[in-house]
Structures are given as structure tokens and as C-alpha cells.
Amino acid sequence: xxxxxxxxxxxxxxxxxxxxxxADLADHSAVKGCMVIKPGGYAIWENMQKALDxxxxxxxxxxxxxxxxxxxxxxxxxxxxxxxxxxxxxxxxHYRLKTNPNDKTKLxxxxxxxxxxELIVRPTSEAIIWNTYKGWIQSYRDLPILVNQWxxxxxxxxxxxxxxxxxxFLWQEGHTAHATKEEAIAETKQMLEVYAxxxxxxxxxxxxxxxxxxxxRFAGADDTYCIEALMQDGKAxxxxxxxxxxQNFAKAFDVKYVTKDNKQEHxxxxxxGVSTRLMGALIMSHSDDHGLIIPPKLAPTQxxxxxxxxxxxxxxxxxxxxxxxxxxxxAKGITVKYDDRDSQRPGWKFADYELKGVPVxxxxxxxxxxxxxxxxxxxxxxxxxxxxxxxxxxxIEKLLEDIQDNLFKRAKQRTQNxxxxxxxxxxxxxxxxxxxxxxxxxxxxxxxxxxxxxxxxKATIRCIPxxxxxxxxxxxxxxxxSTQRVLFAKAY
Amino acid sequence: xxxxxxxxxxxxxxxxxxxxxxADLADHSAVKGCMVIKPGGYAIWENMQKALDxxxxxxxxxxxxxxxxxxxxxxxxxxxxxxxxxxxxxxxxHYRLKTNPNDKTKLxxxxxxxxxxELIVRPTSEAIIWNTYKGWIQSYRDLPILVNQWxxxxxxxxxxxxxxxxxxFLWQEGHTAHATKEEAIAETKQMLEVYAxxxxxxxxxxxxxxxxxxxxRFAGADDTYCIEALMQDGKAxxxxxxxxxxQNFAKAFDVKYVTKDNKQEHxxxxxxGVSTRLMGALIMSHSDDHGLIIPPKLAPTQxxxxxxxxxxxxxxxxxxxxxxxxxxxxAKGITVKYDDRDSQRPGWKFADYELKGVPVxxxxxxxxxxxxxxxxxxxxxxxxxxxxxxxxxxxIEKLLEDIQDNLFKRAKQRTQNxxxxxxxxxxxxxxxxxxxxxxxxxxxxxxxxxxxxxxxxKATIRCIPxxxxxxxxxxxxxxxxSTQRVLFAKAY
Numbered sequence: 001x002x003x004x005x006x007x008x009x010x011x012x013x014x015x016x017x018x019x020x021x022x023a024d025l026a027d028h029s030a031v032k033g034c035m036v037i038k039p040g041g042y043a044i045w046e047n048m049q050k051a052l053d054x055x056x057x058x059x060x061x062x063x064x065x066x067x068x069x070x071x072x073x074x075x076x077x078x079x080x081x082x083x084x085x086x087x088x089x090x091x092x093x094h095y096r097l098k099t100n101p102n103d104k105t106k107l108x109x110x111x112x113x114x115x116x117x118e119l120i121v122r123p124t125s126e127a128i129i130w131n132t133y134k135g136w137i138q139s140y141r142d143l144p145i146l147v148n149q150w151x152x153x154x155x156x157x158x159x160x161x162x163x164x165x166x167x168x169f170l171w172q173e174g175h176t177a178h179a180t181k182e183e184a185i186a187e188t189k190q191m192l193e194v195y196a197x198x199x200x201x202x203x204x205x206x207x208x209x210x211x212x213x214x215x216x217r218f219a220g221a222d223d224t225y226c227i228e229a230l231m232q233d234g235k236a237x238x239x240x241x242x243x244x245x246x247q248n249f250a251k252a253f254d255v256k257y258v259t260k261d262n263k264q265e266h267x268x269x270x271x272x273g274v275s276t277r278l279m280g281a282l283i284m285s286h287s288d289d290h291g292l293i294i295p296p297k298l299a300p301t302q303x304x305x306x307x308x309x310x311x312x313x314x315x316x317x318x319x320x321x322x323x324x325x326x327x328x329x330x331a332k333g334i335t336v337k338y339d340d341r342d343s344q345r346p347g348w349k350f351a352d353y354e355l356k357g358v359p360v361x362x363x364x365x366x367x368x369x370x371x372x373x374x375x376x377x378x379x380x381x382x383x384x385x386x387x388x389x390x391x392x393x394x395x396i397e398k399l400l401e402d403i404q405d406n407l408f409k410r411a412k413q414r415t416q417n418x419x420x421x422x423x424x425x426x427x428x429x430x431x432x433x434x435x436x437x438x439x440x441x442x443x444x445x446x447x448x449x450x451x452x453x454x455x456x457x458k459a460t461i462r463c464i465p466x467x468x469x470x471x472x473x474x475x476x477x478x479x480x481x482s483t484q485r486v487l488f489a490k491a492y
Numbered sequence: 493x494x495x496x497x498x499x500x501x502x503x504x505x506x507x508x509x510x511x512x513x514x515a516d517l518a519d520h521s522a523v524k525g526c527m528v529i530k531p532g533g534y535a536i537w538e539n540m541q542k543a544l545d546x547x548x549x550x551x552x553x554x555x556x557x558x559x560x561x562x563x564x565x566x567x568x569x570x571x572x573x574x575x576x577x578x579x580x581x582x583x584x585x586h587y588r589l590k591t592n593p594n595d596k597t598k599l600x601x602x603x604x605x606x607x608x609x610e611l612i613v614r615p616t617s618e619a620i621i622w623n624t625y626k627g628w629i630q631s632y633r634d635l636p637i638l639v640n641q642w643x644x645x646x647x648x649x650x651x652x653x654x655x656x657x658x659x660x661f662l663w664q665e666g667h668t669a670h671a672t673k674e675e676a677i678a679e680t681k682q683m684l685e686v687y688a689x690x691x692x693x694x695x696x697x698x699x700x701x702x703x704x705x706x707x708x709r710f711a712g713a714d715d716t717y718c719i720e721a722l723m724q725d726g727k728a729x730x731x732x733x734x735x736x737x738x739q740n741f742a743k744a745f746d747v748k749y750v751t752k753d754n755k756q757e758h759x760x761x762x763x764x765g766v767s768t769r770l771m772g773a774l775i776m777s778h779s780d781d782h783g784l785i786i787p788p789k790l791a792p793t794q795x796x797x798x799x800x801x802x803x804x805x806x807x808x809x810x811x812x813x814x815x816x817x818x819x820x821x822x823a824k825g826i827t828v829k830y831d832d833r834d835s836q837r838p839g840w841k842f843a844d845y846e847l848k849g850v851p852v853x854x855x856x857x858x859x860x861x862x863x864x865x866x867x868x869x870x871x872x873x874x875x876x877x878x879x880x881x882x883x884x885x886x887x888i889e890k891l892l893e894d895i896q897d898n899l900f901k902r903a904k905q906r907t908q909n910x911x912x913x914x915x916x917x918x919x920x921x922x923x924x925x926x927x928x929x930x931x932x933x934x935x936x937x938x939x940x941x942x943x944x945x946x947x948x949x950k951a952t953i954r955c956i957p958x959x960x961x962x963x964x965x966x967x968x969x970x971x972x973x974s975t976q977r978v979l980f981a982k983a984y
Contacts, residue, residue, distance in 0.1 A: 030566055030623050031611065034559035039639060042556045064534045067526035068613075068644055068660050069582075072589070074522055076599045086589040090561075091601050092613065093585045095648040097564075097578040107568045109583050109610055118601055119523065121560075121584065121613075131522050141835065147531060152560055152644065156587040168560050343633065 005355075007289050012233040016284060020162045023292045023356050025279065033160040033167030037276065040356060041163075043300035045170065045276060049150065051202050051298075052172065052274070055194050061146040061174060068152075069119035070128045078252035081126055084219020088156040090121040090167075121154040126220060126271055129175045130249040137177060137267055139258045144187070145177040163280035164237075164492050171275035177267045179257065181246075184268035185223075188244040191272040192225040195240035203278065204295040204407040205229045205285045206415050207239060208438070208487055210463025215447050218271075222246035228462040228487065230415045231284040234436025236462050236489035239281050242272035280492070285411050286380075292357030293379055295407050296400040303329055303396060304358045305338045306349045308365035315340065318364050321389065325362065325374070328393040334400065354379060359403050360396060380406055421485065425476045428488070432457055438489050442482035444475035453477055453488070462487045497847075499781050504725040508776060512654045515784045515848050517771070525652040525659030529768065532848060533655075535792035537662065537768060541642065543694050543790075544664065544766070547686050553638040553666060560644075561611035562620045570744035573618055576711020580648040582613040582659075613646040618712060618763055621667045622741040629669060629759055631750045636679070637669040655772035656729075656984050663767035669759045671749065673738075676760035677715075680736040683764040684717040687732035695770065696787040696899035697721045697777045698907050699731060700930070700979055702955025707939050710763075714738035720954040720979065722907045723776040726928025728954050728981035731773050734764035772984070777903050778872075784849030785871055787899050788892040795821055795888060796850045797830045800838045800857035807832065810856050813881065817854065817866070820885040826892065846871060851895050852888060872898055913977065917968045920980070924949055930981050934974035936967035945969055945980070954979045 005022060006014040020026050025041030037045065053063070069092060076082040096113030100106040122128065129147075136142060150172050160166050174191060178184040192209060199205050207227035217224040221243035229239045250256070250266040259265055286293040296302050305326060307318040322338050329336045337358075339349055346363065353361055363375040374392065377384045380403045387395060418437030422428045431439055443449060443461065454460050468484045475482050497514060498506040512518050517533030529537065545555070561584060568574040588605030592598040614620065621639075628634060642664050652658050666683060670676040684701055691697050699719035709716040713735035721731045742748070742758040751757055778785040788794050797818060799810040814830050821828045829850075831841055838855065845853055853869040860866050866884065869876045872895045879887060910929030914920045923931055935941060935953065946952050960976045967974050 027624075027627070029559045030563055030620065031559045031561045034561060036559065036624050037557040039554035039556045043554065045557075046555060062531035062535065063538060064531045065529040065537075065662065067521045067523045067528065068646065069523045069526060071522055072599060075589075076597070079597065082589075082599060083591075086591075086599055089587065089589050090584045090611070091586040091589065092582045093601065094583040095581065097567075097574075097581050097583065097612070099575075099578075105568070105571065107564060107574060107578055109585065119582070120589070128522065132519075132528050135519070154560065170557065 005289060005291065008232065015289070016280075017162065019283060019287060019292060025283070025292070026162045028162070031167070033157055035162050035166050035168075037170070040300075041279060044282070044294060044298055045279060047298045047300060048198075048202070048278060049172075052198055053150075055198060056148050056172075056174065059190060059194060061148045061176075063149065064147045065149055065151070066125050066128050066132060068122055070122055070125075072118045072120060074127045074131050075120045077127060077131075078220050078249055080248070081124075081220030085123040085155070089123055090154045090156055092119040092121065122151070123153055123155045124271075124273075125149065125151070125153075125173055126175065126245070126249050127253075130253040130255060130269070133175075133177055133267070134253050134255045137255055137257050140179050140260055143177055143179045143257060143267065144183065146174075146187075147176065148172055148174040161280075163276055163283070166276070169276045171273050173271060173273040176270045177250075177255070178270070179259070179265070179268070181268050184246075184270050185244050188223070188225055188242045188270045188272070191270070192227065192240070192242040195242065195272070195274060196227050198274075199227060199229065199239050199278070199281070200408065202295065202297050203282050203285070204297075204404055204411060205239070205281055206408065206412040208463065208465055210465040210468075210487060212241075212463055213447070213450055213461050213486075215450055216461065218243045220245060220248050222248065225466075226463050228489070229281055229285065230418055230438055230489070231281070231492070232414065233284075234418050234490075236438065236491040237277075237281050237284070238462070238491065239278060240272070240274040243270060245269035245271060286407050287357065290351075290382070291355030293407065294357040294359060296359045296404045299357065299359050300335065301337045301358050302334050302400055303336045303360045303362060304349075304353050305336065305362045305364065306346050306353075307338075307340055308346045308363055310366070314366050315342075317369060318366060321369060322364055325364075325389065325392060329396060332393050332397050334393075334396065350377075354382075360399060378403060380410075422476065423473070428459075428476050429457055432459055432490065436490065438462075438487055440485040441476045441488055442473035442484070443486045444478045444480035444482055446478070449475060449477045459488045459490050462489050462491060497781060497783065500724065507781070508772075509654065511775060511779060511784060517775070517784070518654045520654070523659070525649055527654050527658045527660075529662075532792075533771060536774070536786060536790055537771060539790045539792060540690075540694070540770060541664075544690055545642075547690060548640050548664075548666065551682060551686060553640045553668075555641065556639045557641055557643070558617050558620050558624060560614055562614055562617075564610045564612060566619045566623050567612045569619060569623075570712050570741055572740070573616075573712030577615040577647070581615060582646045582648055584611040584613065614643070615645055615647045616763075616765075617641065617643070617645075617665055618667065618737070618741050618761075619745075622745040622747060622761070625667075625669055625759070626745050626747045629747055629749050632671050632752055635669055635671045635749060635759065636675065638666075638679075639668065640664055640666040653772075655768055655775070658768075661768045663765050665763060665765040668762045669742075669747070670762070671751070671757070671760070673760050676738075676762050677736050680715070680717055680734045680762045680764070683762070684719065684732070684734040687734065687764070687766060688719050690766075691719060691721065691731050691770070691773070692900065694787065694789050695774050695777070696789075696896055696903060697731070697773055698900065698904040700955065700957055702957040702960075702979060704733075704955055705939070705942055705953050705978075707942055708953065710735045712737060712740050714740065717958075718955050720981070721773055721777065722910055722930055722981070723773070723984070724906065725776075726910050726982075728930065728983040729769075729773050729776070730954070730983065731770060732764070732766040735762060737761035737763060778899050779849065782843075782874070783847030785899065786849040786851065788851045788896045791849065791851050792827065793829045793850050794826050794892055795828045795852045795854060796845050797828065797854045797856065798838050798841045798845075799830075799832055800855055802858070806858050807834075809861060810858060813861060814856055817856075817881065817884060821888060824885050824889050826885075826888065842869075846874075852891060870895060872902075914968065915965070920951075920968050921949055924951055924982065928982065930954075930979055932977040933968045933980055934965035934976070935978045936970045936972035936974055938970075941967060941969045951980045951982050954981050954983060
């Protein structure tokens with residue numbers, strides 16, 4: 001198996017695909033547009049889940065599970081939401097197969113097992129959940145409902161890419177119900193902060209927090225908040241969204257509650273989600289031409305120890321020291337793998353762990369034993385140094401923190417370098433072509449201008465940043481007055 | 493809301509349904525046969541997942557994720573497996589909806605978006621996984637593959653019951669690939685032991701380990717190992733299965749590996765799974781007419797503290813002590829909830845926590861404060877005692893262990909009481925009618941006899957117990973010679 005990657009400078013897109021497959025993160029499957037998440041990729045996703053799940057619980061949420069299928073009549077109840085997803089729905093129409101009478105080894109769909117009402121494979125669960133909440137909510141005492149679900153969803157995509165856009169993907173979707181508009185908006189914003197905290201402090205990916213334009217809103221939302229990150233190629237990636245749904249779903253499903261003053265009111269809603277798409281953001285933010293770079297806080301293996309030896313006796317000597325180091329590191333809560341496989345040479349192992357993004361590598365040779373030292377290599381900057389075995393646990397604990405910080409700073413610096421303020425449409429187009437990245441520019445606030453710019457340049461308004469500086473200016477496209485710059489970019 | 497449950501003695505089946513719904517574990521959904529797992533139920537399932545996942549990882553397995561959909565042509569590749577599941581498959585035939593031209597507020601399936609090949613919603617994933625493994629396995633160096641998946645699956649069931657049999661359910665499915673038959677069989681048995689360990693030591697439900705008769709095997713397996721538990725009503729419940737799949741899937745999907753001596757061999761397979769059905773086993777094993785009883789090791793809340801007070805000042809005094817106790821317990825790793833809600837009376841809370849199965853309840857009244865005592869109530873036997881606050885953390889730590897042990901012993905005793913050895917068919921039928929439970933009886937080993945007994949009595953052979961005592965006898969039905977007793981029961 002060739003582990004050679006395409007270089008980023010040659011073909012960024014091919015580099016990404018190569019990396020995902022060769023680093024054993026995911027692969028294409030026999031089902032068009034669906035991926036297999038391989039153990040190497042799934043272990044990172046599990047770490048993401050664990051951290052996020054704790055953050056959700058720490059903010060008062062509980063998990064639940066709702067059906068995979070949504071009856072068509074429920075699906076179409078909230079019109080905007082239905083319209084937004086109708087074109088990409090997998091539809092179950094039958095519930096049985098039977099033997100093909102013309103070929104006994106084959107199966108055909110049994111025409112007699114046609115469903116009276118078709119079932120939609122959930123592209124998102126607002127409909128089935130709000131239909132359920134109707135039964136859970138009578139009075140203000142039943143509110144708020146703070147529920148999250150970890151699930152798979154299906155959106156029939158025509159052009160797919162591993163992790164970034166797949167027909168089936170894994171995600172979490174929070175669905176909360178509140179007595180007041182203010183409380184629902186506060187929840188929407190709180191969850192945006194949770195996402196930003198996770199993406200920045202666990203994934204080491206800096207983000208811009210903002211709110212979407214009406215054009216780019218989630219179908220059925222009154223407002224969509226988002227976090228946007230910038231990849232190495234200067235394209236933006238929407239890393240998470242948090243929606244204020246107003247009373248739209250409560251009205252569609254007739255969910256009312258009795259207030260303290262005994263009035264009937266519709267309930268206020270939010271929903272918020274991040275998906276396996278985050279894996280794409282993680283990979284594209286940090287990795288290099290040697291392979292994956294995983295931030296230590298999410299790395300399934302944080303440290304790998306590779307022995308360099310001759311013969312069984314040599315291995316025995318090295319292993320004795322390696323196992324002592326391993327135990328010391330484990331005592332600090334660090335995940336360590338000692339790779340004493342005899343089937344591969346050290347050089348092969350070095351390259352393989354670089355490809356797979358293990359943050360720290362320790363190499364121990366027989367010569368090191370006499371000196372009481374080992375060779376320590378950082379994956380983030382590929383630097384190596386010889387260090388004393390004494391105190392190595394404290395050193396590595398600190399090193400892992402340094403790597404985590406360094407990755408964030410590096411990505412932050414890159415994002416800053418790739419962020420430009422422009423005042424004219426010519427400048428805008430020039431930056432998009434030559435430099436790419438985030439572009440702050442004045443916009444007149446109309447969907448027409450937004451559409452025109454998108455048509456002409458493929459750049460979209462990623463968001464109106466939160467706490468945006470107010471500044472008088474003129475729209476780069478229409479020349480009309482504007483009060484603030486918005487964030488443009490080409491996006492994944 | 494009435495929290496009154498039907499009594500077990502009146503209608504066991506209704507008691508179960510009442511309990512599942514009223515204790516907020518799960519509920520029916522708008523989708524026929526599919527359930528909503530409510531936060532109270534999902535929290536128990538999460539604890540089950542956590543314990544099982546650790547056991548799988550401790551035995552060398554890793555998690556991965558495979559597509560929800562299986563193309564029909566792959567699904568039908570392993571004939572027995574396909575035949576076994578064909579009659580209960582949800583089938584996706586279209587990938588788009590469109591606006592109904594006759595009613596713009598409604599959607600219809602877009603006939604132009606018909607899939608060339610239908611997709612089956614996975615009822616189990618052997619087909620898609622073995623089609624994937626084909627790409628992963630070339631040489632003996634690639635083996636074993638020890639993969640597990642946490643996922644939802646769909647089997648179109650006509651008669652469903654919450655947790656016990658639902659159209660969609662959550663489960664884990666392990667799928668392993670091995671170089672030799674012996675290794676695959678060892679894996680099959682190992683995972684059976686893991687399941688037995690979990691069900692007995694976490695769920696406190698005693699099981700009989702055994703192997704299924706050919707009639708009852710998983711479709712596509714050479715051997716199905718299982719654990720069988722006995723519910724309070726004397727019906728058996730299959731709690732987990734572990735399948736030795738031989739080379740059936742390797743042959744169906746042409747998965748071969750190169751041996752050390754450079755020969756091509758088909759790979760050996762196992763698969764094993766437990767599902768949200770375990771929730772049903774947990775509920776039915778321990779609970780009583782007051783509600784749920786959850787073994788402490790799986791209880792989302794292990795201890796609840798209820799204050800008994802008058803006025804804000806009274807509450808403040810009680811809360812001070814309650815919070816000290818809470819912290820002490822948390823320091824021991826015990827999950828505690830202090831329920832100081834003012835909206836409900838203590839009596840209501842007591843009943844509610846009994847309904848929801850919290851293992852230990854502490855009540856603290858203002859009078860207790862002077863004495864330095866609290867009232868401690870056990871959910872398993874409903875006993876109460878007044879205990880000193882001093883050393884209460886150690887006491888409760890021990891108490892939780894006692895409750896866990898007691899639940900297992902009680903279930904074990906009940907299973908023993910409901911286990912009978914019979915030597916004649918008359919006796920067999922009499923026990924089935926009057927006493928129910930597990931019945932050990934001689935069987936001639938033929939599928940014909942097994943079928944006849946099932947037809948006439950509804951009892952099935954649950955398993956041929958492992959390490960079964962060999963004993964000469966005659967089949968209760970045919971009178972033909974038999975070498976061992978097998979385990980019969982009516983089953984869920």
C-alpha cells in the first residue's frame with residue numbers, strides 16, 4: 001500500500017481525499033454518497049462526542065431518542081422546513097421484499113407491502129420531535145425541555161465528499177422548548193457559545209461567530225446563528241449552527257402551554273447541531289503533506305513509543321524502559337501506545353504515525369538506555385529533541401498542552417493572514433481570486449445583492465458577525481449605504 | 493397525571509406498558525411500531541452503553557460506523573441471511589419529494605426520483621460490512637478485525653411492544669473477521685461471556701448460557717450462542733446473541749486472505765449483538781407494583797435527597813445539611829440529586845422516585861437536624877431506617893453494593909423457583925400452564941419434534957445449555973432416546 005499523499009500545493013482537494021482514506025479515517029461505501037467511518041476516524045469522533053456531550057449536560061441538557069422515520073403528513077406540517085428538505089429526502093415506500101419469481105436467488109420489492117403513508121428518513125428531526133413534544137407539554141411547569149439526540153440523518157446529496165458532505169451523516173441535534181422568546185434566544189446563543197468553545201478549545205480551530213442572512217437560514221428558523229472556520233485553502237467551513245425557531249414548529253404542531261396566569265401560549269423553540277462534518281474541519285485545519293495532525297485533546301493515541309533494537313534481547317531491554325515510561329504517562333491520564341510489533345521497521349512506523357497524526361512520538365534505542373534518554377518528536381512541527389527519561393511524564397504533559405496551544409495559534413494566525421477588508425467590488429473579486437479567505441465588506445442588506453454576488457463570484461455571506469463593529473459605508477456591489485461589514489467567503 | 497400502575501397480579505403485560513410510559517422511560521410515537529426513548533430511559537441506556545463499550549474495548553475491539561442503507565444486490569448476496577430478513581425490511585425506493593400539484597401545501601413522492609436500485613434500511617449489517625471487509629483484508633496480517641458498531645436498525649414487526657420488540661431499535665453489533673475457525677469460535681464464546689458478565693453483574697439479571705437449536709439460529713449463522721433470562725411472569729427473554737458465522741459471509745462476498753504459507757483462504761466470521769431490548773429485561777426483572785427498580789450500577793441517579801421543611805428558613809437549614817451530604821456522596825463517585833423543588837410535596841416526591849426506581853432515598857426533616865440523623869429508604873425492599881449523618885457516605889456506598897447484590901440474588905432465587913425438570917409431556921404441559929418458567933426436558937434432537945412442541949404448547953427450546961450435564965433419557969414428545977435435557981420456555 002502506498003501511503004504517499006498528494007501535496008496540498010499540487011491539489012488541495014485530492015490531498016484531502018487521499019488523507020482521509022490513507023490515514024484510515026473513512027472510506028467510500030457501496031451506497032452512493034454514504035461513507036464508512038473507519039476505526040481511526042470513529043475514535044476521534046467518539047472523543048468529540050464525549051467532550052460535547054459533557055458540555056451539553058453541564059448546560060442542563062439530557063439525551064433522548066426519536067424515530068428514524070417521519071410520516072409524510074408530519075414532515076410537511078411546517079411548510080418552510082418541508083420545502084427546504086423535500087428535494088433531498090430518502091423515502092421508504094415498502095416494508096417487505098419477496099423472492100423474485102423469475103430468479104429464486106434474487107429479491108424484489110413486494111408490491112403488496114406498500115405503505116399507506118410514505119415514511120421520510122429524517123433529514124433533521126424537528127417534525128417528529130415537535131409532534132412528540134405536543135404530548136409532553138401542557139403547562140409552564142413542563143418547560144423548558146432541554147433535549148439532545150445523537151443520531152444519523154440522511155440528506156440526498158448529489159455531490160458528496162467524505163465527512164464534508166455525505167448522504168448519511170452522524171450528528172447531534174438539540175431541540176429545546178421554552179416559555180418565552182427571550183429564553184429561547186438565550187438558549188440559541190448559549191449553544192452557539194458551547195460550539196465555539198468546543199471548536200476552538202478542543203479542535204484548536206478558531207471561528208467567527210455570527211448570524212446568517214435570511215437567504216442562508218435553516219428552513220423553518222427565524223434566525224440561524226453559526227460558527228465559521230477558515231480552512232488552509234482559504235475556503236470557509238460552517239462548523240455548527242444554532243437556530244432560533246420562534247413559534248413556527250409550535251404553531252405547525254399546535255404545541256401550547258398554560259402560562260402562570262392561565263393563558264394559552266404557543267411554545268418557543270430552538271434547535272442546534274454539529275455533525276461528522278467537524279471531522280473535515282479538523283483534518284483540513286491542521287494537517288500537512290505528511291498526513292494528519294490531531295490536537296492532543298482529541299487524539300485517540302496521544303503518545304506512541306517506538307522501540308529501536310536488534311534481536312529479542314535488545315527488544316527486551318528497550319521494552320523494560322518503554323513500559324516504565326508508558327505507565328508513568330498513563331498515570332498522568334495520557335493515552336499511550338507502545339508499538340513493539342516485530343513485523344514493521346521503525347522507519348515505517350514513524351511514517352505511519354505521522355500519517356495518522358499521533359501528537360508525540362518517543363523513540364527508544366539501545367544506545368539511549370545507557371544515557372537515560374529518548375528521542376521525542378512533535379507531530380505539529382516535526383521537531384525532534386533528545387530528552388532525559390527522568391521527568392519525562394511532566395515534560396510530555398506540558399508538551400501536549402503546548403501542541404494544543406500551538407495548533408490553535410497557528411490556525412488563528414493563518415486565519416488572520418487570510419482575512420481581508422475590502423471597499424470595492426474589484427478589490428473583492430481580486431482577493432477572491434488571488435488570495436481567497438475571509439473578506440469583510442459592506443453589503444446593502446438585500447437578498448438581491450447577496451444573490452448577484454454569489455452568482456458572479458461564488459462567494460457567499462458566511463455571517464453577520466456577532467458584536468459587529470458599526471461603521472458607515474457603501475455596499476461594494478450596489479453602492480447603497482451600509483452600516484456594517486459582513487463576512488464573505490467561498491465555502492465548503 | 494395518574495401515576496397509579498396496574499398491579500402485576502392483575503395484568504402483567506399492562507403493568508409493564510404502564511410502567512414504561514409512566515416512569516418516563518419510553519413512549520409510542522407517530523410512526524407505527526417505533527418508540528420514543530424518553531430522557532429517563534435513555535439515561536439508563538447510556539449507562540448500559542458505557543459499561544458495555546468499555547468491556548468491548550477491554551477485549552480488544554474498536555468502534556466504527558457503516559451505512560444505514562444496504563443496496564438490494566448486496567443484501568441478497570448471503571441467501572440464508574437475506575431470506576431470514578426479507579419479510580421485515582423497510583425499503584427506500586425514492587430520493588425526493590415534490591409539491592403536490594393538486595394541493596400546494598402537500599408533498600408527494602417525486603416519481604422521477606426513483607432509485608435504480610432499492611436500498612434496504614439495515615435490519616442487521618453483515619452484508620454491508622462484509623462487502624466493506626473485502627477491501628480491508630488481503631493477508632493474514634490484516635486479521636483479526638475486531639469491530640463493533642453502535643447503531644439503529646429496522647425490522648418491520650407486526651406486533652410491537654416498547655423496548656421488547658420495536659420496528660426501529662438501538663443496538664450494538666460486533667462484526668469480527670478471523671484467520672481460523674478456532675479463533676472465530678473462541679471470539680463467539682468470549683463475547684457470550686462478556687454479555688453474561690454484563691447482564692448478571694450490571695443488570696443484576698441471572699442468565700442461562702447456551703447454544704440455539706438449528707431452528708432458532710440467526711439467519712446466516714453456523715451456530716448461535718445466547719443468554720436467556722427469566723422474567724417475573726415466568727416467560728423467558730433472549731438477552732443477547734453471539735453468532736459463529738463460519739465462512740458464509742466470506743464466501744458470499746468473496747473475502748479471502750493470503751495465509752502465512754501463501755495460500756488463499758476464506759475468512760471466518762462472528763457477529764454479536766445486544767439491543768434496547770435489554771431495557772425490557774431490566775424493567776421486567778426487578779420492578780414491582782410501585783414502579784421501576786434500577787440496579788445501582790446502572791441508575792442515572794443513585795441517591796435522591798428530599799427535604800422536609802416548613803418555610804424558607806426551614807428549607808435553608810435542611811439544605812445546608814443536605815448539601816454537605818450530597819458533596820460527601822459525590823466525593824465517593826455516587827450520583828446524587830437534591831430535590832428542593834418547592835412545587836411538589838415530599839409525599840409526591842417519594843412516590844415519584846419510587847416510580848422511577850432511584851435505589852436510595854434520603855429524607856431530611858428539621859427534627860432530624862437536632863439528632864444528626866436522616867431517614868434512609870431502600871427502593872429494592874422498601875425498608876426504611878433512621879441513620880446517623882456521620883459516616884453516611886460510607887454507609888450508602890456499602891448500601892448500594894448490597895442493593896445490587898440483593899437484586900441479583902432475588903432474581904436468581906426466583907429463576908430457581910421457576911425452573912423445573914420434567915420427564916413426561918403431561919408434566920411439561922402442566923408446568924407450562926400452572927407454574928410456567930424454565931423447563932429442563934429431554935428432546936430427541938429433531939427439528940420436527942421441536943416444531944410440534946412449539947405448535948402445541950407455544951414453548952420453544954431457548955437453548956442447549958453450555959456445559960450441559962450429559963444424561964441418558966427419552967424425549968418427552970417422541971419417546972426417542974436423548975443424551976441431555978434442553979431448556980424450554982415460553983418466551984418474549
